[in-house]
Amino acid sequence: MIDETVANTESLILASRLFRSKPQMQRLLSYLVMHTYENNNDALQQRSIAINCLGRNDSFESTKDPIVRIEAARLRKLLEAYYDADEAQQTPLRVSLPKGSYRLVFSRNIEHRQSRSFSLLLLCQSPMVMNVEEIQLMIKVRQGLSYRLNHFDHLNLSVNFHPEHEVAQRGSIHFLAEEQHDYVMRCEVVQDRNRDFLISSIVIHRLTQEILWSHSTTIIHGYTAAILDEFYLKLISPLVSDSYGVLGIHWAKSCLEMGLEYVEDQHMAAVQFINLCSEPSKIACKKFMEFLDQRLKKYPDDYNAQGSYLAIGFFDYFLNYNLMSSSLEDRLKHCLIIEKYVPHDPGILVLIGFYNFALNRYCEAEVYLNNARKLNPYNTMWEFIYGALMFFVGKKEVGFQILLRLSKYNSRPPSYYFVPIFFYYLGEKEWEKAFKASSKVTFADDLEFLVKAIAYLGVGATSQTNTEEIDISWLEKTALNDYPDLILHFNAVVKRLNLQDVDSGVQTDLK
């Protein structure tokens, strides 16, 4: 009747040091486990517990006899003590008795409680007949990537260090991947005739064996640390960091295609969040909030889910969704509470920085964003957020330079990278560049409308703007206040550009 994990949990608790010599507690726990599991409300009333479990007779009156409350309090304490002890680590479920009720709560124990995301196996290899220089660089790259990729909390990284697997062999990439690895990344170092090195990297989706990414770089023979640094960034930025990268987006998409009901509960938050990052929309936000509401009721200590919830505020604010009712101050306060328990999580620091920015506390915002960048100096997305916020708080050049630098690492950055660039060129009266940047902003809703609207307004094609869709958002205000002669200049730009190119998103160089 009772499922195996519950039964297993129960028997482990009953056999434990704390419960072993306490028959009354054992009886009470077993009674509550059974009736909680069977959802038997009547049996979980004080009176039933007293009569059926604690040996009281029909004359029992809960006002005169506090036995049930006392015993329940004892059980509550005992359970807490049990999970604090070392022996509880083997216990698959966490059983607790919330105050004010006699219904037990089962939840997955410790590590099962956090939302998590996909896992990646990193293999670094050199050719069958290798020379010392190749293997030296290979070992360096393996170490450098291990260390850097490990800074990404959303990535569950494992790295193969066994020397027998350092040699590239046909098919070894499939042979070495295990079931828990969603993706495998292989970097192979080969030296060419000029003694320079060719590093080729590929990423494979283990399940479908699809090659998602391939890339090769030449590293000159007398390479320096700076050259390697740039190599790492060019790999990390598009693969795992910008909007969670090719890997994250592929993972989220394939989970969504499979259908959310097949996705494990602890993966759901990450799937939806990555999806939101790459294609923000109001509907997705709303659905995500509903999911998180449910999830957090079950697992209030899932700080990743809590962080996701607060991160929705980011979209809520910039895209003017107005889905969140709580005040910015409250949300900031909540972020600070999360930070207390996970002070090393850069994502939370970014959120604190963002909420400070939204509350016009620019000094605090900068400090927190800087701290996040220190915690994970390899995440170009944090770098983007920092650069963009610097841009909007008046440090225009600083911000813009950061954004330009970032575009070196990722040839196809997410479309929101172009929003501050668009505004920068507007300010510089570089109409053509601004216009090109605007055409790269492709969002599911409001922001795209806004940027396009500004462009359309410019050509006098007011009929094409759906004014009802656009709220007076901060963006629009910024645009209209700061650039009053916008329309005039757009006219000029658009006349010079072929109108048909507006939506085609032609390849343009940011510079």
Added chain:
Amino acid sequence: MTKNDDKLSQELEYLLASYLFENKLQMQRLLSYLVSHINSPSDLVYDQRTIARECLGRGHDFDPAENPVVRIEVGRLRKLLSLFYEEELLRPYTITIPRGQYRPEVIIESQVNKPKYLPELAPSPANPERLSVLLQFSTEGVDNTELYLLRHRLRIGITIALSRQETVRLLVAIPGENEKVADAIDFIMRVSVSSIDAGFELSSQVYAADSSKVLFQERKNLSEDYEPSQIDELLSVLVSELFDHEIGKLWRKWVIKRDAYQKVGAIKISALVRYQHYLFDENRKNVELAFLEITNALEYHPGDKILNLALADLYYRIIIHDYGLVNDPIEDGLTHVREALRFSPGSEKLHTLHALLTMFQQKYDYVVTAPIRVESPGGAKYFSSSFHYQVLKCLMSEWSDGFKQLKKLCDRFSYYPKLYPVLAYLYYFLNDERPEAEKWKMIVIQHSTDRAVRQCAKYMKLSGKWSGEEGREILLASLDKDMGRFSD
């Protein structure tokens, strides 16, 4: 206060259905009556006579002066209500009947205390195998931008340094949270900054969480135009003195606090306590106990990162001190380190150990002599990780810089691990500086670490006149001669 009648009557229904009220018809009647008239402007409905007549079945001749039934029954009701709300924590309304009146009051739970949009973050369950510390910051005197920046520099510096220690669980108090202590904390660290003449003063205090006794305190000054590197320097000393596994004072306290776990059969914790005992006193007996307990604990907790790290470290020490506990410690050790690295690929300590063990395997070409920590130049550094990194450099034949740094490091902390005299003796011996070599030789013999000297000479990378297998033979022979025969 506006009371939503619908919601209020829902609350009333909920109350009446609860186990506290379900069998008490009189209480139910009384409560319903009092609550349903809550918006009535007239006080007459709350007159004792009316209540007695309406709810308690008394007649028109009821005289409250003679009969206390209303007072008694309302008293009972008050108790029931307070009991109910004690157990039911998450009600949207709280109904009370304040003393001295019969008109109930309804408190709507404020949004601030219980944000509806997100539940409070529950702290994750304690894990006693780690050292938990709560970090609190404060500013003395008037706060200003400079102090704010300094405080944050310190804070992020400590956070990053402690996040490198898998074994330390760090919590950072939220601003304004001063006296409150989260549960399952071992120590509280308070850092405060203040402005003084032309600079800043930093003070840090560490308390035991359960007794609030001050364990350690320290004060440092910083000039007004401090360099960020000065902060790194300062934090290196601070985190090393407190949290370093080899010299950290808090680990000594932790060992005492965790003593009780040994008796209840918590194998993981007791194994880590053993490991810690070995680090405090490096000798063969301690390493044997630690090695046995750690390997045993790993059988129960395979894949545990902390245990794996401890075992990797023990292998290194078994090799370098030639403790002779394992048949082939270099091979076994390397296999283990690689396995451990697979799941903790970002561990700086494991990468250093990997390099050290590869050195012992004598595959010098494959030793990455610049482990991770060198790649990220900023930030606080731990004593022991710096120490073993410099040991690696010495053994990779980079003696001149390696030993200089080693000496500087040990002098700064006035702490000289047992390996220090071993390397000092080797260094001066190789450089033919006889008086210094003699001095350190005596200490080596006193510590009986002569086997470590031989072990290093046997495996380290040699250059100059000692290079080649022949050179090594000559070196070993002349070391043997210098120290007298090794005791077996």
